[in-house]
Amino acid sequence: METKFKRIVLENSDAIVQMWMDNVRNLKDENYTTNIGDELYESTNREFMNVIFTSIQSQGSMEEVEQFSEKIINLGWPLSYITDGLQVFRRVTVDYILSNLDDMDDTEQIKSVFQSVDDWVEPIIRKLVNEYTGNWEQIVSLQRVALQELSAPLIPVMDRITIMPLIGTIDTERAKLIMENLLQGTINHNSEVVLIDITGVPVVDTMVAHHIIQAAEAVHLIGAKCILVGIRPEIAQTIVNLGIDLSDFSTKSSLKKGFMSALEITNRKIVPLEGKSREEQIKNIIDSI
Structure with missing residues (x-):
C-alpha cells in the first residue's frame, strides 16, 4: 500500500510542489521571512522540495537534508521556515493522495495514507530540527567566545x-x-x-x-x-x-x-x-x- 502512495507522490511531484509553493507563499508573513527577496525565497523553496522528494525516493537518505539545514542556518532563516514548510507538505501530500484514490470512504486506506506520509515527513523533521539547533548552538557558542575576548581587553x-x-x-x-x-x-x-x-x-x-x-x-x-x-x-x-x-x-x-x-x-x-x-x-x- 505504501508503495502505491509513494508512486502517486513521485509521479505527480510537479503538481504537489506547485500546491506546496502556493501554500508556503501565504506563510511568508507568519514565519518571519518577509524580508527575504522573492527570487531567493522561490529558489530555496524549490531546493527544499527537492530535498524532501530525494529523501522519500531514497528511503530516508539524510545527506541532502543535513546540507540544506546548514544552508538555512547560514542564510539566517528561522526554524519556523523548516517546520511550517514540512507541515504544509504533510497536509498537501495527504490531500493529493486522497484525491487520487478510488475509494475515498475506506477508513483503513485513509489511515494508511496518513501513516505513510508521517513515516516520510517525521524523520526529515527530526533531522532538520536537530541539525538546525546543533549548528545554531555551535554558532552561538563561537560568538559567545568572540564576544568574551572583546568584552574585557587589556x-x-x-x-x-x-x-x-x-x-x-x-x-x-x-x-x-x-x-x-x-x-x-x-x-x-x-x-x-x-x-x-x-x-x-x-x-x-x-x-x-x-x-x-x-x-x-x-x-x-x-x-x-x-x-x-x-x-x-x-x-x-x-x-x-x-x-x-x-x-x-x-x-x-x-x-x-x-x-x-x-x-x-x-x-x-x-x-x-x-x-x-x-x-x-x-x-x-x-x-x-
Missing part, C-alpha cells in the same frame, strides 16, 4: 602601562572575565599601572562599583597600581548618592588625565618635540589606543 600602550577600556553593561559573568583578564594581563605585560576606563559603561550601580573595587584590590595585591578613569559627572553623582567609597583608589575624569598620572608614577614625562606641543603629543598617544 591593552599595553606603553612599557609598564596598560589600559582596560570597558564598554557596556557589567554583569557578574563579565566581571569575572574582567578580573581574570586584568590579573593575567598585568602579569604578562609586567604592568606597574593599570587604567580601568569606564567611559563606555552606561550605569555604575553598587554591584558594578563592587566589581571594580574588587578588580582594583586584586591588581594592588600583585604589585601594580590601578587608576579608575572616565568618571563622568553623572557617574560621580551616582557614586556619592549610593555611598560607594572609592577613596582608596586613584580616580580621574578622563583617560588623558589618567595617562598623565600613570607617566608620573612610572617616573616618566612628555617632552615636547620640535613643532609639537605637549598636549598634541598626549592627544596622539591617546588617539592611538
Whole structure:
C-alpha cells in the first residue's frame, strides 16, 4: 500500500510542489521571512522540495537534508521556515493522495495514507530540527567566545602601562572575565599601572562599583597600581548618592588625565618635540589606543 502512495507522490511531484509553493507563499508573513527577496525565497523553496522528494525516493537518505539545514542556518532563516514548510507538505501530500484514490470512504486506506506520509515527513523533521539547533548552538557558542575576548581587553600602550577600556553593561559573568583578564594581563605585560576606563559603561550601580573595587584590590595585591578613569559627572553623582567609597583608589575624569598620572608614577614625562606641543603629543598617544 505504501508503495502505491509513494508512486502517486513521485509521479505527480510537479503538481504537489506547485500546491506546496502556493501554500508556503501565504506563510511568508507568519514565519518571519518577509524580508527575504522573492527570487531567493522561490529558489530555496524549490531546493527544499527537492530535498524532501530525494529523501522519500531514497528511503530516508539524510545527506541532502543535513546540507540544506546548514544552508538555512547560514542564510539566517528561522526554524519556523523548516517546520511550517514540512507541515504544509504533510497536509498537501495527504490531500493529493486522497484525491487520487478510488475509494475515498475506506477508513483503513485513509489511515494508511496518513501513516505513510508521517513515516516520510517525521524523520526529515527530526533531522532538520536537530541539525538546525546543533549548528545554531555551535554558532552561538563561537560568538559567545568572540564576544568574551572583546568584552574585557587589556591593552599595553606603553612599557609598564596598560589600559582596560570597558564598554557596556557589567554583569557578574563579565566581571569575572574582567578580573581574570586584568590579573593575567598585568602579569604578562609586567604592568606597574593599570587604567580601568569606564567611559563606555552606561550605569555604575553598587554591584558594578563592587566589581571594580574588587578588580582594583586584586591588581594592588600583585604589585601594580590601578587608576579608575572616565568618571563622568553623572557617574560621580551616582557614586556619592549610593555611598560607594572609592577613596582608596586613584580616580580621574578622563583617560588623558589618567595617562598623565600613570607617566608620573612610572617616573616618566612628555617632552615636547620640535613643532609639537605637549598636549598634541598626549592627544596622539591617546588617539592611538
